[in-house]
Amino acid sequence: MRSKIVLILFSLSFFLFTCESKPHRQGEILYLNFCANCHMDDGSGLAGNIPPLAQSDYVAQNQEQLACIIRYGMEGPIVVNGKTYQNPMAGIPELSEFEIANVINYINQAWGNDHGYVPLKEIRNSLEECKR
């Protein structure tokens, strides 16, 4: 009897656990395909050469810039968590605004980040402003 209860509890917790995880599935896949080469699967970047996205103060403070960085890239020295980086990042023009939104919302909740949800409308506005 006891073992049956344990079994039921176990499968129940397993069920809950699997249901709960992975809310930003497309964002994650896009991230792994387009960003993880450089910023790594865990968002940690490459020491001194490529800045992190996990726990990055730059990501936290420049939410309205993210869409433009993804589409057009960025250049020139930037400081992330007190460290200076100055390798250029090329833009990724293949991503649609929907896909950009999904990547950003994945990053914003991944690896312990908690930067809230960015609606598509705001992404559109940002992209309109930095349009080239």
Add this chain to the structure above:
Amino acid sequence: MPLFLVILLLSGCRQPDRSLPILSKAHNENGVMVYEQIPDFSFIGQDSNLVTNATFAGKAYVADFFFTSCPTICPVMARNMLTIYERFQDSTKLLLLSHTIDPRRDSVARLAQYARNLGVRSDKWFFVTGNKDELYEIADDYFNVVIEDPTLPAGFDHSGRFVLVDPQRHIRAYCQGTDSLAVKKFIEDIETLLDEI
């Protein structure tokens, strides 16, 4: 029957005192196997110093091929090399050697900056540039393939292998440098080799 299976399983798990095979190309010379050595080379390191076979005399080293502006596999390779660097930081028996395959853009100054950014010692992990043909040719000796392909975003394709070379200039192990599980196993191979030296 089950007992037999158990014994079989156990014996499969047991690690005999293992030594790494020599993987370099070999030919038979009057009944003796002769293994090819990594040929002589002479490149320039990030401190503008000459880096040659003599730099690695009496030591083992891990070699790879990359370029600093590589948008695809190199950052992950660099991170895995960094893991190897950190693991063997205090060992005097192992060095690291990264060759650029883009000598036109990867000047000594740029390699120095890249290495400094990584925070690694220049007498432990060498970043070298040099004559392009020599770099591409020696890549082949290290089981790496490098192809210039103008249709690719960065203009190159390369295979991203890490290769372990022993003090006799023979290749003893290699792995795919982008695969962190393979790199873990490779680190065990390095430990096995260093125990021999």
